[in-house]
Amino acid sequence: MKATSGEVRESHVTEGFLEDVGAKYKQIYLKRREQVKIDRVITVIEGAIGITAFVVMWYTLSHTIMTNVPDPIMAAKAAIPLITDLRFYKGAANSFYQVIVGFLVACAIGIPLGLIMGWRRTLYDVFGPIVEILRPVPPVAWIPLAIIIFIKLEFSTPFIVFIGAFFPVVINSWLGAQSIDLSLYRAILCLGASPRQVFRHVVFPGALPYILAGMQIGMGVAWVCVVAAEMMGGKFGLGYLTWESYNLIRYPEIIICMASLGSMGYACSAAIRALSNKYLAWKKVYTAR
């Protein structure tokens, strides 16, 4: 058997061929860039269309079927006296304070607990059943019990917020610690690490994406709990103000209170998202664009 092989002859490239081809590709490339810009503008316009449609629908509904509901213009007008009302700001600050206290305590207890549960099977066996039994009970259902335990309402609201934020944070931290690849644990043990070093270098950074996701969920639940606790029997806070506006037949104020609650909740979640972007920069894979 004779082996046959040969070299491939270089193709004959005409003068100016490369320039022509280059020019054509440059045109296509520029057109594509334009298209991307147009796409972005269209996206923004579509969003604006959606929001306008929503406001229009709100306006028509409040004037036709649901006549009790204030329309967008009345709600906007009601915002003006509220901005100068000190009670409004006190209420907002109060709600915010309850949320922060409850949330931070929930994180301080929940994150270490969840991480340890995910890392060491023995501790999961011990704490797991208790967490799994208490988890399905809605935080709102804890309110009467919280009032019995804490007697004064001022302490029971942060407790409800704590209950609300605790379980998402624990469950997500646990999932995060479990999601770490086994080889990473083995690799760090190979490098001669003590358990504390394993925690610091592998368990905590590895679970961080899940921890931050759990914190976002917990933050959302925390705001729901604060409103629930305040409506149920509070004397301060935006949730209480919402209920009061309803009772005093100042309906447009309800919309304003809801909007402010929404924006504060959004700001808190955005803060956690900013943390994610900073500390999870290692997840970004650079793609050639």
Next chain:
Amino acid sequence: MEVTKPSHENATVYRKYSAFQRISRKSYQGVFNTSNLRGILSLAAALLLWQVFSKYKIPPLALVPTPHEVLQEAIRFVPTRTFWWSVIFSSGRIFVGFFTGCLLGIPLGIFMGWKRHVKNVAFPVYELVRPVPLLSWVPLSVLMFPLTEVSIVFLLFLAAFYPIVINTILGVENLPASYVNGALSLGSKPIDILWHVIIPGALPSIFTGMALSIGFEWVACVAAEMLAGGFGLGYTIWEAYVFSIYPRIIFCMFAIGLSGYLFGAVVRAVGSQMTRWRQIY
């Protein structure tokens, strides 16, 4: 330390067991192992602590009833008609809210995940309305729907809507493009792609969303019932608090928790039956 797991099929057996021996060893070790033992011990320890703290009036559990009292109340309360009517009422509301949420949410989610333009129109509105906490909708929903029942169901609909839509969108978006391309190369029309590729492919995520939303439903239901009242388990808790029947509060808390868990388990079971093609290692 973890141990690598080998595949068990066709493995060389060192000691031969009969089938009966294998099954009995497996079930014995599945139930009576150290993990379960630790769990049972810790639960027993927690119960003991509760009993001691509430019996001897140690704060913070000074006014809390003991487990013994809760058990007695449970035995007394479960056979009554009030209890079962409240369970039925709550469950009924939840079913209605859940199904409305699914009916509206799943098609919308599929549409939004499939067509980018629909998502661009609808999503900003969504993100604007979402941060508003559910319960602050209560006065507004009472204004919107003069009937109390409908306003509560609207609240439950809202609670179910968000997880279902978000998970459906995720499910549709995360389908690999190769699935759709494969269907196109086999010559299918868009309606076929929708029915045979997109919907089955997104089904796991849809069921995840449904299980999540059932959980939120119970939370919203209890909250709405406590505020707006009438019937239902949440209202029963409030009533018990007003009339100072403290053991009933704790019993109802666990009843709600159990119901929430059972509903979620049912949804998850149905989901895994319908998506049996998923391999779970």
Next chain:
Amino acid sequence: MMKEGHVEIKDVSKIYDPLGVNVLALEHCTFEIKPGEFMAIVGPSGCGKTTLLNIIAGFDTATQGEIWVDGVCVASPRNRLTPGPDRLVVFQHGALFPWKTVLENVTLGPSMQGTMGHKEVTERARELLRVAGLEAFENEYPMNISSGMQRRVEIVRALINEPKILLLDEPFRALDAMTKTVMHKYLLDLFDLTHKTVLFITHDLDESIYLSDRVFVMTTRPGKLKKWINVAIPRPRDIRTKVTDAYFELRKEAIEAVHEEALKAFERGERELAR
């Protein structure tokens, strides 16, 4: 000169007992790795070679038998598990910490144990990365560099700790064939430089003959050492070694044994352990 890294595996057996069914993974393995030797173990998937490596590294205990390193018994059924930097492992699917940069990954070992000061360890890391050709990537995260580069970083991370034995668990499995040839050359160069004792696990006979001094062929489960061949090809080796007559002779000796085991494993329907 390099007298350390003498490994003796004495009559090691491993039985798993997951819920009622006893599974024999390794059966009476006895062999010896001389100091400064590059040894390869070839076997089909699921034959127990990773189990053997886990036992040597200290992630797993043997049910019977002992492992001696430099005259000290490091693993026996009664000992506790002690993985450590004297027996370092490079893993199959890559175990670089994704949240640390390349430089942080490499300097982690010595700085955690406190054997070298911060400046010293950074200097040494930069030196080794320069040998690997990766000095421009020291501040990149592992997800942004190619898999070939990731493997090189892992090997550098292992070497900076001066281990007695280097255990490589199919490290080049996930790479494409062309990158593999470059990695082989890199490993050969490193071995010529440092002459550490290396245990290389693989399923590829060609790779094992090309790289090592001695090749063991392992049977399917239960894993037994079936046949060994002495690779007498002189070092330094390069890609032309693969077409010499000596190489073909060695392949002829071992290929039938390997193919027989592969057929047995296939008929047994062993599912791949690696996902």
